[in-house]
Amino acid sequence: QQQVKQSPQSLIVQKGGIPIINCAYENTAFDYFPWYQQFPGKGPALLIAIRPDVSEKKEGRFTISFNKSAKQFSLHIMDSQPGDSATYFCAASKDTDKLIFGTGTRLQVFP
Amino acid sequence: EPEVTQTPSHQVTQMGQEVILRCVPISNHLYFYWYRQILGQKVEFLVSFYNNEISEKSEIFDDQFSVERPDGSNFTLKIRSTKLEDSAMYFCASRDRYNEKLFFGSGTQLSVL
Numbered sequence: 177q178q179q180v181k182q183s184p185q186s187l188i189v190q191k192g193g194i195p196i197i198n199c200a201y202e203n204t205a206f207d208y209f210p211w212y213q214q215f216p217g218k219g220p221a222l223l224i225a226i227r228p229d230v231s232e233k234k235e236g237r238f239t240i241s242f243n244k245s246a247k248q249f250s251l252h253i254m255d256s257q258p259g260d261s262a263t264y265f266c267a268a269s270k271d272t273d274k275l276i277f278g279t280g281t282r283l284q285v286f287p
Numbered sequence: 288e289p290e291v292t293q294t295p296s297h298q299v300t301q302m303g304q305e306v307i308l309r310c311v312p313i314s315n316h317l318y319f320y321w322y323r324q325i326l327g328q329k330v331e332f333l334v335s336f337y338n339n340e341i342s343e344k345s346e347i348f349d350d351q352f353s354v355e356r357p358d359g360s361n362f363t364l365k366i367r368s369t370k371l372e373d374s375a376m377y378f379c380a381s382r383d384r385y386n387e388k389l390f391f392g393s394g395t396q397l398s399v400l
Binding site: 208210212217218219220221222225265267272273274275276277278279280 | 291318322328329330331332335342343345378380382387388389390391392393394
């Protein structure tokens with residue numbers, strides 16, 4: 177019940193494409209769903225986060241879609257750039273404390 | 288933007304030795320965490336710390352692990368007797384009371400030989 181399942185494991189897109197990364201959770205007590213971006217040799221950095229009271233949140237080129245009934249959420253990256261090439265982790269937690277991370281998606285954006 | 292600082296960036300130790308990983312959280316933050324990431328795998332929660340005590344710990348955080356905030360600025364993770372399977376990147380993280388945003392350090396790569 178504590179798991180967060182993430183797919184795909186890796187993703188390759190052309191510059192300008194819209195990669196979509198999906199996550200699913202089981203624990204209905206989770207109330208905070210962040211996405212983290214990680215570059216090699218660096219710690220995860222918060223990209224965008226959503227609470228279950230909204231179905232979509234947009235910040236710049238990054239959008240989270242949230243489906244409470246399906247217990248799924250996804251990250252969309254609009255107009256992707258080579259600089260977006262990184263590993264992306266979804267996560268979930270209750271009360272913003274202990275984060276349960278997904279397994280990560282390695283994104284490569286080619287020029 | 289403020290940063291969480293971790294030292295050392297790399298630590299190599301022999302199995303059975305004690306190691307201390309050090310972190311300087313962001314100065315006005317009150318909640319502190321350790322996570323670890325085994326190469327190529329997901330980030331895993333180890334422990335959370337607030338008000339000078341452990342708030343929550345995972346199954347990984349057994350009696351060989353301990354955390355301490357020895358002064359007003361440092362936050363440390365001690366592994367008493369390292370095992371080969373403790374080899375991982377260890378991340379310190381912190382947040383303040385009012386903001387859910389968690390700031391991670393760049394990590395300490397621990398290699399146990």
